[in-house]
Ligand SMILES: NC(=O)C1=CN([C@@H]2O[C@H](COP(=O)(O)OP(=O)(O)OC[C@H]3O[C@@H](n4cnc5c(N)ncnc54)[C@H](O)[C@@H]3O)[C@@H](O)[C@H]2O)[C@@H](O)CC1
């Protein structure tokens with residue numbers, strides 16, 4: 210699913226009105242009716258006090274329409290107009306008039322802190338103060354109102370966006386409504402998925418308001434949310450008349466004394482995702498460990514007992530090399546990475562300590578083979594690209610890094626983002642149980658295994674991240690997040706792929 214910028218969404222509204230020959234007011238009525246239906250379905254006539262906070266733009270207009278419909282349905286509704294400016298939109302003014310005429314429900318005008326109503330924890334708050342039009346810092350009393358709404362602990366539903374949040378940037382230290390639900394129009398917004406802002410959106414539900422399909426199809430997305438259907442379309446099924454040579458050979462290079470588990474986890478995951486052959490390249494101390502715990506893998510040892518050291522690998526031109534899992538940053542290990550970067554011409558996967566080596570010796574960055582995949586967690590990312598002032602700047606820096614070095618970056622987190630030059634792919638499945646030792650090693654094995662099977666690197670990253678997270682979700686469906694360990698993810702990789710092709714009624 211595509212994610213558009215606020216500017217694109219404003220344009221999409223306009224084009225929809227032109228093409229469908231409807232007024233802005235009619236589109237607002239349509240959109241807000243859908244919001245009303247969602248809320249009404251959930252409340253189901255509950256005797257609850259509803260407080261609707263409306264701004265004076267079109268988001269406020271939506272709030273007024275929803276309020277009018279709730280009043281008509283017999284709910285107890287109080288409407289507050291957050292009068293932050295005199296520039297009321299036509300959609301607001303028209304619906305303000307209708308609400309008053311139609312329901313005799315007079316909104317309360319809020320102009321300062323003195324006017325704030327008491328909000329109780331059992332109230333139901335609808336936030337229609339700002340939507341995608343918010344583009345500058347809020348005046349102080351409106352900030353205080355948002356803080357007051359949050360402190361109330363009332364259940365909060367935001368229309369289109371939680372107020373205070375911008376779709377495409379962040380204003381430092383500005384409070385944002387902590388919504389339990391965000392009912393958002395037509396397309397998700399990028400801010401819903403970034404670590405700093407995502408928690409404020411709560412559960413996001415997309416409300417289809419019939420925006421022009423051609424606009425949505427033809428305009429470039431700011432980012433893409435990867436869903437099951439799309440993941441399924443990326444999968445490359447095996448054909449009958451093939452042998453292991455058709456499924457690639459991946460060299461997993463890493464490990465050090467005490468960290469050999471990284472190599473067993475990543476090697477096994479590469480095999481489980483379907484690679485033809487795996488060779489683990491490890492220090493001598495890991496020989497028995499690897500041979501015993503991953504009998505399907507071949508093992509080559511480097512000329513050192515407890516850490517990696519320089520050696521020449523006999524690679525075929527299509528072989529894939531994954532470097533860094535559990536490697537440590539010993540000088541000798543860096544020599545091996547340098548040799549590999551000079552030798553390998555196919556895209557590599559670089560993870561963990563491999564990334565730390567690249568940060569420490571930035572001249573190595575120039576040697577990374579084109580289309581390689583880097584899989585940093587936030588700390589490793591910071592060492593690579595420097596610090597950022599907010600998540601939007603981080604994405605911008607990652608895109609520039611990806612462009613400069615022609616690599617795909619997998620930014621690991623609750624919502625993992627894969628950045629390949631202009632494209633940002635967002636993964637939302639996965640669960641907190643996956644925040645556990647070794648889960649990144651499994652991901653490296655999965656992506657390297659897909660690369661070796663001939664997946665295009667960006668696709669190997671996107672599909673690998675999706676399947677890894679899906680496997681984690683299937684594990685948790687059978688247990689609790691706390692109990693998940695990394696090898697469980699590997700064990701469920703097959704089920705994760707199979708789940709993409711199961712009919713909805715047979716799905717777990
Ligand atoms: N016909 C349409 O265009 C539709 C619009 N819709 C709603 O309209 C919303 C967008 O409406 P608007 O563009 O009117 O914007 P908002 O209602 O989000 O904001 C109102 C106006 O406030 C001003 N503003 C921005 N930051 C401010 C600040 N810090 N302090 C004071 N004023 C500030 C801006 O000029 C902005 O236009 C969407 O989020 C959605 O809820 C929906 O009804 C769907 C249809």
Ligand SMILES: [K+]
Pocket residue numbers: 268336337338339340367368369370371372
């Ligand atoms: K809102």
